[in-house]
Amino acid sequence: MTITNCTMGDIDEIFRLYKIASDFQKAKKKVTVWPDFDRELVGCEIRENRQWKITIDGEVACVWAVTFSDDQIWENSQNDAAVYIHRIATNPNFRGNNFVAKIVDWAKVYAKQDGKDFVRLDTTGNNTGLIEHYKRSGFDFLGIVDLSDANGLPGHYSNAPVCLFEIKL
Template sequence: MIIHNIDISEIEEVFKFYKIASDYQKAKKTVVVWPEFDRKLIETEIEESRQFKLTIANEIACIWAITFSDEQIWEEKNSNNAIYIHRIATNPNLRKNNFVAKIVDWAKIYAQQKNIQFIRLDTLGNNEKLIEHYKNAGFQFLGMFDMKNTSNLPSHYHNTPVCLFEIDLFKTKK
């Protein structure tokens, strides 16, 4: 298992993973289905080294993006001392390998190297299985919240409560 930044030459792979995830969400009849993401957003994340992939035997197992501020989603809980994980998408041939736990292990090291206190992520709607999955990966479930302003967020955030999760690395060090 190797974790690397995604290269701009792999951008079509990123969109392929997003399409697979969106199709999976539709098939599972989840409340929220990912839209087609803006290409410029993904290009910027890649250029800023914020898109990652986990590979196994040279095959991409999953991808995700990070940011260091997420004010519209986290509102007053936003912290500049956090890493926010977004859009985890998994290779359907490699599902059931608990890649979220592997991403958490990576994020803990990444955050500790940068003296970042929180690892955070969100999901939308009351997806009980996903909530349990994130809790099992070590996240504290902070609850469901209605966001005040979603105007600059992708469309799947509009009119849907957000579930917030975090790991406080400074608390777990003790």
């Protein structure tokens, strides 16, 4: 298993995994479904080395993105030094490998190397199974909030409350 930055050559695979994740969300019912994400957004993340992947035996097993500010979702966090994890999507051939825990281990090291104090992530809707999964992976569940301004965020943020998770380093 290796963790590396994604390249532009991975973009089709990233979107394939997003589609699989979205279809999985639709099948579960009563969970918020990811919209179609903007290809330029993902391309920008790749160019800025903020899109990551786990590769196993040459195959992309999992992808995610990071950012270093997330003021619309994490209101009043402008001065917080944090790494924010977004859009974890797993290749179905590798489900059950608890990639969230592996991403958490990686993110703690990554954040510390960059002088950050927190690793954070969010999810939309009140998905109790996912909340418990993130808690088991080391995150503190900070609660559920309604965003005051979802303009410019992907569509799923305007339709449901947001669950906030944090690891203090």
